[in-house]
Amino acid sequence: MTTDLRLTGAVSGLFRERYPQMVRLAALLGADDPEDIAQEAFARLIHKEHTLRNPDAAVAFVRACVCNLTRNRHRHLRVVRQHTHAAHDEASSEHLVMLKEDHRELIAALATLPARRREAIVLRYWLDLSEREIAAAMGISPGAVKSYVSRGMDSLEQALRGKV
Amino acid sequence: MNTLEDRLREALTERASLAPIDPDAWEKTVARSRRRFRSSRFQPGIIIPLAAAAAVVAIVVAAISLTGGPGTISTPRPGADATPRGIPSSVPVTSAPTPNPMDTGVLGTAPPGPQSPPHDVNAEYLYHMVPPATAIVGAHLKSGSESALVWVWLGYDDSGGNGARQLNLCWLDEDGRYYGGGTCGPIQVANMGDIQGEGTLRIGLAQKDTSSVTATLPTGATASATVVSGRGFPGKVWLVNFPSNDAAQISYRNAAGQPAGQGLIPGMLSFLPPGHSSGIPVFGYSGGTVTAYLNDGKLGFWGSTGSTTYAKTISQAPLSAFAGWFNAQEYFGSVPADVTRVVLRVPDGQEYSVRTIAAWPGSGIRLWGPITIPGNTQRPQNSMVITYNAAGQVLQQVTLGSLTASQVQLY
Numbered sequence: 001m002t003t004d005l006r007l008t009g010a011v012s013g014l015f016r017e018r019y020p021q022m023v024r025l026a027a028l029l030g031a032d033d034p035e036d037i038a039q040e041a042f043a044r045l046i047h048k049e050h051t052l053r054n055p056d057a058a059v060a061f062v063r064a065c066v067c068n069l070t071r072n073r074h075r076h077l078r079v080v081r082q083h084t085h086a087a088h089d090e091a092s093s094e095h096l097v098m099l100k101e102d103h104r105e106l107i108a109a110l111a112t113l114p115a116r117r118r119e120a121i122v123l124r125y126w127l128d129l130s131e132r133e134i135a136a137a138m139g140i141s142p143g144a145v146k147s148y149v150s151r152g153m154d155s156l157e158q159a160l161r162g163k164v
Numbered sequence: 165m166n167t168l169e170d171r172l173r174e175a176l177t178e179r180a181s182l183a184p185i186d187p188d189a190w191e192k193t194v195a196r197s198r199r200r201f202r203s204s205r206f207q208p209g210i211i212i213p214l215a216a217a218a219a220v221v222a223i224v225v226a227a228i229s230l231t232g233g234p235g236t237i238s239t240p241r242p243g244a245d246a247t248p249r250g251i252p253s254s255v256p257v258t259s260a261p262t263p264n265p266m267d268t269g270v271l272g273t274a275p276p277g278p279q280s281p282p283h284d285v286n287a288e289y290l291y292h293m294v295p296p297a298t299a300i301v302g303a304h305l306k307s308g309s310e311s312a313l314v315w316v317w318l319g320y321d322d323s324g325g326n327g328a329r330q331l332n333l334c335w336l337d338e339d340g341r342y343y344g345g346g347t348c349g350p351i352q353v354a355n356m357g358d359i360q361g362e363g364t365l366r367i368g369l370a371q372k373d374t375s376s377v378t379a380t381l382p383t384g385a386t387a388s389a390t391v392v393s394g395r396g397f398p399g400k401v402w403l404v405n406f407p408s409n410d411a412a413q414i415s416y417r418n419a420a421g422q423p424a425g426q427g428l429i430p431g432m433l434s435f436l437p438p439g440h441s442s443g444i445p446v447f448g449y450s451g452g453t454v455t456a457y458l459n460d461g462k463l464g465f466w467g468s469t470g471s472t473t474y475a476k477t478i479s480q481a482p483l484s485a486f487a488g489w490f491n492a493q494e495y496f497g498s499v500p501a502d503v504t505r506v507v508l509r510v511p512d513g514q515e516y517s518v519r520t521i522a523a524w525p526g527s528g529i530r531l532w533g534p535i536t537i538p539g540n541t542q543r544p545q546n547s548m549v550i551t552y553n554a555a556g557q558v559l560q561q562v563t564l565g566s567l568t569a570s571q572v573q574l575y
Contacts, residue, residue, distance in 0.1 A: 015190055023189075024180035035186050039193045046197040068347045075293045103175035110172075125169060126176040139347055157168060 014058055015042055021127075022066050028122045029070040030111055037073065041065035063137045067123075071115050109159035116140075117152035124149050281315045287336055287346075294319040294332045294348040298396030303403050305365075305390055312337055314346075316367065316392065316401050321348060333401065335367050368414070368427070370400045375419045377402040379412040380568075387412075413568055426565055427545070444523060446496055447534045454496070456531055458524055463498055482529045483551070484571045485564055487544055495547075496533020498523065503559060505552040506532040510544075 019038060026034035041062045110118055116138065123134040124145075134149075135142040186192070281287065281300045296317040305312045315336045320329040336346035351369055370377060370391070377389035377400075389404035418424040443455040446465065457464050465486060485497040495508055499520055507517045516537065520530040545565030553559055564572055 012190065015193065019189055020183075020185050023185055024183045027183035028176055028180055034183050035189060039189060039196055042193045043197040046194070071347065072290065075290075100175075100178065102171065103178050106171060106175040107179050110175075121172070122176060125172045126180060139349055153168065156172070160168075 011042075011046055011058070014045075014062075018059060018062065022062055025063070025122065025127065026066050026070050028126055029067065029115075029119055031070045031073055037066055037069045040069055060133070060136050063123075063127075064139065067119055067137050068139070071119070074115055105160060106156070109156050112159060113152055113155055117148045117155065120145055120148035121152045121156075282336060290334055290336055290346060290348060294321045294334050296334075299394035301392045301394035301397075301401070303390045303392045303401075305403060305405055314365070314403055316403070317394075318351070318397065318401075319348075321350070333367065333369060335365075335403070337365075365403065365405045366412075367401065367403045369398070370402055370416050371418070371424065372399050373418045374400045374402070374416050374424060375421065376417045377404065378415045378417075379404050380415065381412050389414075442524070444521070444531060446521070446531055447494070449494075454534070456498075456523070458527060463529070465496065483549070483560065483562070483567070485549055485567065486533075486572070493537045494534035495537065495544075496531070496535070498529040498531055499551050500559070501528050501530055502553050503530060503532075503551040504554045506535070507550040507552070508535045508537075509548040509550060510537060511546045 019042065022038040022041060023034045026037040031037045044065050045058060045062050110121065113121070119138055120134055123129045123137055124131075129137070131142040131145045134145045138145070138148075140148075281302065294317075297319040298317050300315050300317040303314050303316060305314055317334050319332055319334065321332045330350045332348040333351040334346065334348035366379070366389075368377075372393075374391060377391055379387045379389065381387070387404050389402040391400050391402045393400050414427040416424040416426070443457050443466075445453045445455050447454050455466050457466065463484060482498055482500040485495060487493065487495050499506060501523075503520055505517060505519050507515050509515045516535040518532055518535050520532045523529045523531050546563060548561060548563050550558060551560045
């Protein structure tokens with residue numbers, strides 16, 4: 001038996017339940033405006049709510065939107081930085097200053113990873129998603145997830161070793 | 165001392181807690197959604213500063229001037245100064261196969277004529293990062309009363325900065341209804357079985373002579389893909405959507421209508437919670453134990469951390485095969501109850517054997533695994549499963565690629 005999300009009002013419920021998590025996901029992925037990303041993702045969910053059959057699919061949809069939108073946003077910012085010399089990286093953000101010292105190093109190192117490695121690591125170690133769920137969010141195969149996580153962790157270790 | 169994983173979890177949790185949450189977020193989201201309904205095109209909330217937009221245009225023009233080639237014809241649109249040039253304003257559209265009504269309501273039809281791919285901000289990101297090396301081709305997807313126009317192209321993504329240029333297959337959904345409105349992903353022309361996209365939209369590259377592509381769901385329902393091609397495409401690109409979270413078997417037919425290969429799409433949400441039956445430990449790995457559970461005729465395997473789950477219906481087909489990554493690349497699954505030994509013959513001819521273990525009384529199955537394959541088997545669907553009884557007789561000999569979607573899960 002499927003559920004019509006619109007009829008049950010599940011989208012607003014889902015929003016209450018998941019919006020903060022999606023904002024935080026966008027923040028961990030390095031979005032410069034995490035709330036904008038999360039709102040856009042939920043707006044897209046509202047737009048297609050009648051085609052989704054269950055809340056699990058809706059959550060997966062929003063999560064994938066957050067990943068895609070953040071990745072696209074990074075691409076755009078990279079272009080802007082090349083031409084405006086605008087300096088922005090997570091290491092200099094105000095939030096980083098508020099972290100514990102060892103956490104600060106780790107988050108700064110995470111910010112230097114290629115986008116897909118960073119995504120895989122955040123989805124794996126913050127959201128505790130399965131490889132299959134991560135694959136769904138990133139639009140890649142579960143085998144590739146394994147590779148991104150493994151290489152990402154190697155890079156983090158190397159980056160931290162370099163700080164010692 | 166904590167492991168890196170533990171420290172990472174703590175750091176991520178702390179960093180996440182610092183993200184502010186706007187109390188009016190719901191109202192803003194609803195307002196944004198209404199704006200979307202009024203306009204058929206995505207109007208992003210992220211506004212590019214004018215200078216930045218001009219920079220984007222400059223880069224795209226420069227990139228296209230440098231790359232040239234098919235699909236990069238400069239056709240400025242009137243009154244659209246900020247539009248990246250080099251993106252064709254009209255694109256060749258290949259006729260899709262004749263619509264074939266199905267239970268899932270998925271149809272494929274070609275657009276009525278040449279149309280322009282989107283030029284919104286979201287699209288511009290993708291056009292710039294993976295400049296089209298082919299034509300940008302529109303494909304109409306239909307599901308019930310819903311219709312969506314999805315644009316596809318291929319290009320090289322060298323944005324990683326490591327000098328490696330990798331061919332990407334890109335898709336862009338005008339209305340943003342499929343998982344974020346579009347993205348690009350690496351694809352290998354040598355492996356036409358590469359499939360991208362999860363959830364309801366799946367997209368892949370097939371051989372040039374492919375005329376139709378069909379997805380068969382575990383229920384037996386089928387969904388026909390829209391098959392398109394265009395200038396510069398190394399093969400046919402196919403797209404399909406179906407309202408299922410389960411796996412699907414992809415079947416290709418050539419121009420003569422003959423079967424021309426099969427592929428598998430892993431299911432996305434076909435998980436079932438552990439604990440509905442007594443668990444049977446199947447094998448250990450560095451992080452714990454992989455345990456099998458049975459629930460309503462579905463067999464699932466879980467790692468100790470819950471990080472890997474698989475579920476397959478075994479009530480009608482006791483032979484199942486899964487591939488996972490625990491210590492290395494492992495194969496495991498179920499077989500009929502009279503099987504005592506399973507041999508996996510990989511494409512290079514090597515054989516790996518494992519004895520089966522007892523499963524649940526009355527289930528009609530035994531479990532097998534793990535068979536660990538050194539290195540990465542590039543084409544696991546070409547591996548063969550051979551089952552033996554206690555007398556050493558061969559009971560079944562099948563390639564993984566010939567198993568149905570409800571029987572096999574090869575990541």
